[in-house]
Amino acid sequence: GQNIDQPTEMTATEGAIVQINCTYQTSGFNGLFWYQQHAGEAPTFLSYNVLDGLEEKGRFSSFLSRSKGYRYLLLKELQMKDSASYLCAVMDSNYQLIWGAGTKLIIKP
Amino acid sequence: DADVTQTPRNRITKTGKRIMLECSQTKGHDRMYWYRQDPGLGLRLIYYSFDVKDINKGEISDGYSVSRQAQAKFSLSLESAIPNQTALYFCATSDARDTGELFFGEGSRLTVL
Numbered sequence: 001g002q003n004i005d006q007p008t009e010m011t012a013t014e015g016a017i018v019q020i021n022c023t024y025q026t027s028g029f030n031g032l033f034w035y036q037q038h039a040g041e042a043p044t045f046l047s048y049n050v051l052d053g054l055e056e057k058g059r060f061s062s063f064l065s066r067s068k069g070y071r072y073l074l075l076k077e078l079q080m081k082d083s084a085s086y087l088c089a090v091m092d093s094n095y096q097l098i099w100g101a102g103t104k105l106i107i108k109p
Numbered sequence: 110d111a112d113v114t115q116t117p118r119n120r121i122t123k124t125g126k127r128i129m130l131e132c133s134q135t136k137g138h139d140r141m142y143w144y145r146q147d148p149g150l151g152l153r154l155i156y157y158s159f160d161v162k163d164i165n166k167g168e169i170s171d172g173y174s175v176s177r178q179a180q181a182k183f184s185l186s187l188e189s190a191i192p193n194q195t196a197l198y199f200c201a202t203s204d205a206r207d208t209g210e211l212f213f214g215e216g217s218r219l220t221v222l
Contacts, residue, residue, distance in 0.1 A: 033210075043213050045211065
């Protein structure tokens, strides 16, 4: 079956950097997506990688290297408002999104 | 106002009741989706529609049905609700020209007793 794995929970300190990894087993690959979901709210789109490389959006970056098996979301200069769940999703060969269960990120002062 | 609106936001019902969750969008997107989210699990696709005349089953369609009344409206029905359908339900839209950026509604929390 298709599967997305990511850490269940991570803790980091305000101002620090955190890397959230995502591994997947899917039938085909048409892109890797990251979403942010605050507690009780809807997921919101953060970034998308289909080719190897780095996508940067302010303090958030997503990196993909399929050949080397690196897929992660990097959050810099962490702020308390970054406390949320981060969802990794992969688009398979049928252009369906397969979702991970999410990584709950806890930011401490 | 939200671009993707779901009603009701919260609903408590009893086993065997028929429930409808409604979704409307003002983004002008062709594609609409219904997902459910359960603790510890990823979002799971129930049904999706690429236009008014196109309805497709997702990963977990059993026990659910949908209706695409217009480009802007996509409703999800539980014909006879059961307790394991207790979950947070999300409607989402995407632009057919994009590859996978979804815009989610605020969610409908359904409890089946």
